[in-house]
Amino acid sequence: MQFIRPANDIDSHCPTCPPTSRRIGTARAGVHFATFIVADPQETEKAMPELPEVEITRRGIEPHVLGRRISSVVVRDSRLRWPIPDSLARTLTSLKVEAVRRRAKYLILELGKGCLIIHLGMSGSLRVLNTGERALPHDHVDIVFGDALLRFRDPRRFGCVIWQAGKAEQHPLLRQLGVEPLGTEFSGHFLHRATRNRKVAIKQLLMNQLVVVGVGNIYASESLFRAGIRPQTRAGRLSRERCITLAGAVVDTLQESLRAGGSSLRDYVQSNGELGCFQLQTMVYDRAGAPCRRCSTPIKELRQGQRSTFYCPSCQK
Ligand SMILES: [Zn+2]
Numbered sequence: 078m079q080f081i082r083p084a085n086d087i088d089s090h091c092p093t094c095p096p097t098s099r100r101i102g103t104a105r106a107g108v109h110f111a112t113f114i115v116a117d118p119q120e121t122e123k124a125m126p127e128l129p130e131v132e133i134t135r136r137g138i139e140p141h142v143l144g145r146r147i148s149s150v151v152v153r154d155s156r157l158r159w160p161i162p163d164s165l166a167r168t169l170t171s172l173k174v175e176a177v178r179r180r181a182k183y184l185i186l187e188l189g190k191g192c193l194i195i196h197l198g199m200s201g202s203l204r205v206l207n208t209g210e211r212a213l214p215h216d217h218v219d220i221v222f223g224d225a226l227l228r229f230r231d232p233r234r235f236g237c238v239i240w241q242a243g244k245a246e247q248h249p250l251l252r253q254l255g256v257e258p259l260g261t262e263f264s265g266h267f268l269h270r271a272t273r274n275r276k277v278a279i280k281q282l283l284m285n286q287l288v289v290v291g292v293g294n295i296y297a298s299e300s301l302f303r304a305g306i307r308p309q310t311r312a313g314r315l316s317r318e319r320c321i322t323l324a325g326a327v328v329d330t331l332q333e334s335l336r337a338g339g340s341s342l343r344d345y346v347q348s349n350g351e352l353g354c355f356q357l358q359t360m361v362y363d364r365a366g367a368p369c370r371r372c373s374t375p376i377k378e379l380r381q382g383q384r385s386t387f388y389c390p391s392c393q394k
Contacts, residue, residue: 126197128258128291129331131182133338134203139177141205142186142220142227146173151219153212158198158237161218168240169193169220180245181254181290186220191242193220194251195229198236204228255288258327263289265321272312272320279315280308281382283327292327294384296334298362300326307393308386309379361387 126134150166169188176187184203186193195203208226212219218229218238229238241248256262271288272279282288283297292300301308303326306319315323360370364387365378374391 125199125293126182126201127293127296127334128182129334129338131184131197131291132179132259132335134197135177135179135184138184138203138205138227141225142174142222143177144174145222145225146171147188147220148223149221151212151221152217154217154234156234157217157231158196158235159239161238162240165238165240174222178245180251181257181286183245183251185245187245191240192245194237194239194241194245194248196237196250198231198233200233201229201231201236204230253287254290255286256290258289258292258331263324263328265317265324268324269315269317269320272315275312277312278309278381279306279312279323280386282312283323284382284384289327291331294386295359295362296327296330298387299360300330302361302389302393303330305393307390308381308388361389363387 147169148171150169152161152165155161155163168191172188172190174186175189176185178185178187182196184195184197186195195201197203204227206226206228208221208224210226210228212228213230215232216228216230217234220227220229229236239248239250245251256267268289272282275282277285280297280301283292283300284294298308300323304319304323306315306323361376363385364376365385366375368374369376369389369392372389372391374389376387377390379386379388
């Protein structure tokens with residue numbers, strides 16, 4: 078068992094990390110109490126890893142780590158969204174990766190007696206590198222597999238690396254998650270059932286992780302445009318037919334992004350690690366005042382739940 082603490086590698090914290098955003102209280106995650114920090118969502122969501130980026134990351138790292146044993150763990154900065162305990166390296170060393178899964182935006186390395194849950198937060202990325210590759214600022218954690226390593230970089234440190242004994246779904250962060258939008262449970266009929274008697278705007282319901290996971294602000298806006306539905310429509314007023322159209326639009330939007338990401342998979346996992354954004358050219362998101370790509374009506378912007386929403390007042394009813 079080995080726990081490497083690099084002495085002359087990088088300082089115990091990133092000197093170049095931007096100052097963290099305002100602190101709004103404390104939250105409990107598993108056994109860790111930690112300060113809960115919220116960034117301005119507008120500022121970061123365009124570059125934030127969304128479900129397609131996380132799924133592409135999973136596909137990118139899987140062939141390199143599946144079936145391999147962890148030989149050591151390097152933690153350069155434990156101060157992620159939930160601090161990494163000193164015991165992590167001891168816990169992980171010599172365990173074998175039995176599966177690489179994704180649930181919502183959590184990546185899960187199945188390690189037999191437990192699992193490692195990784196969230197990329199707002200700026201995180203995972204890369205597969207050769208052991209010995211020099212660490213740069215923000216490269217906070219290395220999971221080493223002999224001659225290769227999985228490197229977690231996260232300039233803003235909203236991501237997390239958590240050990241969970243037993244099944245990942247037992248962790249409080251994962252226990253109550255809604256259905257997977259690309260899974261078999263998600264459909265127009267599901268959405269119709271989930272929206273009955275709900276007065277909340279459909280866009281906010283789509284982004285509710287207890288209903289369906291991984292549909293972030295950009296994908297919610299784009300899916301509603303595809304379905305021709307105004308984002309502020311009360312969820313409970315949508316007909317079954319419109320729910321079916323909307324569920325299809327969510328799946329299509331995510332699938333399209335996955336296809337776009339698939340083509341750049343090798344580049345970012347194996348070389349520079351810049352995750353980038355796989356979102357295709359957006360139809361409405363971040364286009365306030367610009368002409369609708371379908372009908373030329375200026376795109377409108379409104380605030381919903383402190384998030385910007387974009388829609389075409391002519392194409393969306
Ligand atoms: Zn339009």
